[in-house]
Amino acid sequence: MRKIGIISISLIILLVLIYVLVRPNPEIISVNLISETAEITYTDIESIRIFDDAIRTAKKVRGAVDVGPPTYRMNVTYADTEVVKYSLYIDFKTEDGFLIKDSDSEKMLKLKDRSSKELTDLLSKVNTE
Template sequence: MKKFSILSFSLIILLILLFVLVRPTQKIVSVYLASETTEITYTDRESLQIFEDAIRTVKKVRGSVDVGEPTYRMTVTYANSKVAGFSLYMDFKTKDGFLIKASNSEKMLDLRNKNSVELADLLSKEKED
């Protein structure tokens, strides 16, 4: 009986790990950014990959936040036609950034350093053009 319980528990843990590690990620088909002075739409695979990686790897920050106007309002459209809204806050000098999901405006989603730098570099190109 004990062996059965241990085996069952191990199987459940394995299935949970497989689900977490192998779960399909939604593909982004477009990202629309709007600020007071700029409107940008990204549809190229390279740019979309930067946004996918950034969104997929955010770190939820404990507590609630109260911040000012975002650098950009961001609308993400997925392949299944689902649309998600975010506020993107980016400091172009330090290349630090975070997101706030429109559906949960009190929770900050911190961008990982690598993703924040890639996103800042991508957006800086648009600011120069």
Template sequence: MKRISVLSISLIILLVVIFVLVRPKQEIVSVSLASETTQITYTDTESIQIFEDAIKSVKKVRGAVDVGPPTYRMTVTYADSEVVEFSLYMDFKNKNGFLIKNSNSETMLDLKDQNSEELADLLSEKRENR
């Protein structure tokens, strides 16, 4: 009996690992940003890659978050039509920022320095061209 339960648990773990490894990668197809004065949508490969890298490399910050209004409301649309909404907080002077996923508004997601700089540079281009 013990052997059967160990075998069952091993099989379940194996199936979960296979599912995680085989699961298709979510591909971003567009990112829309909205502020009080601006509405921007990115669909080009280079910009999408900057957002994708930034989202994938965030670090969760421990503790609850209480912040003011975001720099941008960000809507990320994936190829499978999934839509995820974030609040993006960006300090353009210091080129650092963080995200808060709207579905988990008490967790701050800190952007890595390199990703934050790339994102600030990308967004600054649009801010200067307004």
């Protein structure tokens, strides 16, 4: 009887682990950016990939968050119609970037160097047009 219990618990843990590892990430369908001077919505595959990579690979910064107004307000719309709001901070000179999720404003997320570079390149196109 004890052996069946251990096998059952092991099977449940295995199924949960498989679900967590295999479940798909929610698909982004659009990203809307709002600054003091402009508003733009990205829906093309390459731009969505850049934003998705930036969000997924951002790492939490330790310490308290005390920042000024963001470079952009960012609304990310997922395929299941969920909209997640962020503050996006981008320094176009140093190509550093940070995100703060509105629903968790105590936590700042640092963008990876590659993601910051891709975002500054993408957003620079808008600033020069």
